[in-house]
Amino acid sequence: MPGNTPPPRALWIDALRGVAILLVMVWHALVIGDDQRVQHGPIWETSVALQGLRMPTLFFLSGLLLPRALEKPVGPYIWGKWTNLVWPYLVWQLIALVQAPDLSLLRLTDWGPHNYLWFMFYLMVYFAVALVLRWMPPIAMLAVALTAFIVLGIVAEEGSQPMRLGIYAVWFFAGAACGRAFAEEKPGFSWDRAIVLFCFLAAGWVNRNVAGLSTNPEANPFVFVYVSVPTVGAAVAAALMFAGHRVFLPLQWVGRHGVIFYTAHFAVQVPIIIGLVDTNFSGPYAAVLGFLASVVVCSLLAALRSVTIVDALFSFPARLLPQAVRRGGRSVATQTSPTASQGGRGS
Template sequence: MRFFGKVGGMLAATTPSSAPVSTPAARMGWMDMLRGVAVLLVVVMHAADIPMTNGKGVDEWSRLHLYLEPFRMPMLMFLSGMLLPRALGKTLPQYAWGKFAAIVWPAVVWMLLFGFLIYHGGPTDPVYWRTGDYLWFLLALCACYGTAMLLKPVASRPVVMSLLCTGLFVAMILLRYHSEISQSLVNRTLYYGAFFFLGAACARLVVKWVNAPVSIVVGLGAVAVVLANLGLDDRSFRLGTPFSALTAILGIAVLLWIAPRVPRGNFTQILEWAGRNSIVIYVTHFPLVILIHRLMRHLDADPALYVSMCTVFGMALTLLMVRLRPWTAWLYVFPHHQRVAARLHNRAALGGSQQTQH
């Protein structure tokens, strides 16, 4: 636990489960925790899936990931969308620069790095860009933030903003459902990006939802479990359909209710730390897992041991990359982005003061 001691020390040691769950600090803590859980599950999933494609996988492990598939990436998108109303409160130049520096930049950097160093065919392969490979989520997030700029004029009108975002969610889910292009970046953006706008639509409602009666949450959880079980054998309950969207919504609702009630301690602090560094974990884990697999694939290891070693070493090296972030920051955010951000902030402040004088 000493490995995370400095990070954990910056957080409060404990938050009682009876503490109010609607304070801003509490919301940010549990949001980071959920994000950390989701992104670490992505690492575990890929550590199990890559051996499976080469006959070294464990069927039971793979079925567990099928059970989690309806919730994992929709949750990440939903949490990102919850922060959209606040982001749109900035000036358009501030908003655009912030998303370019922290999302577009690492997406381009890692598409090129992975394409040149690992992907067969390199970045010149059109299929690579049509699918986004493992970086599809980051590219979809870029598209969502780009589209969200159109909502800037209504950002100060919460009701209108929520209605428009809800409409976008429904339209994107239905468009994905009726699309016939399989596994393209466009389809993934339509389906998972819909949850980004759903998160933006629900941002103001979550504070009330976390105080919902236990009986309602238990009922929703039971339905989510049933639908997730159906999804083990029926893909329509896992991905790309209104049925899978319903499964995801129910699961997200239950998790949003539970997360603020989880007592904070050393383990939750680790998860929050992972959540705050989710961009590093996401972009680095897959190349590392592939390299580990390539080193191990000639070993005649038992499938369970093989998957376990890929998971343990993949997770350890990924978390090491997070620790190295102060020395490798340019891989995840545009170099010296603070200078541009400061100038834009000063310009916005100056413009605001001039308007006040007039």
């Protein structure tokens, strides 16, 4: 039936998500070994400067699809989040805990947002809050998020989880507030978009060079959000103009399989980079090798997604769902699952 036909994928969203996820993977390759030979130079400095782009963009893009998800009944909404958000979080959190010698499977607190999977944990919180506030229009949800952000930015401890939850709630619910408008946007070049892009770039230059503002979210949450606004705005404007083109098919593909690249890359990079610490291939060689290996492995996993055991790493096995939920919930989860994102605390 035409009414049940899902809307076409927004390719520019896939491409922008793919860019953000690859930037997260680069960041992790640079920080895992904590090697001073890696943490300097243009690549490191650029990666540090892009802190205001990576995670805010991923949260913003995840929020864009919230209005569509909230149109579903409560049951399919919850099952959708379980299928493609909570389940892969638990699976890859288990793998991360096994890899980390200082963490324990038996400590409940170690299953929280203390590693690279914090992005997915935060999304679980935001989707739960959105379900409670589903009677509100998205713009009102954004107002609630902004209020919470201001309060937490003042009273919460610097760098704490509540403070960070407040920061990225702004971006997630900003995406939700923009969801309806962006759903109708067709990708392509226009002079209006070019002017918007130029204005965002100019604002970003002013923020960084004139005001000298930091892009570190743990230094000052208000400064971080202020600096991130023109950065994310420029990225979205550029993606709308260019990223829907077929030349960006590889990035679109990464973004489409973002949950795989986000969850699996860290488990590949850690043993390689850490394992090469005391060898002749430590430092920059290990970082490059870890990054390339994670891209290859994640690409293979994406290509093998149709294999049941591979799919079960990233999505709750559909055959275990009630049939009624299987029809409604899985589509919701597919549309709203994180593509991403993670990064460690400093992503």
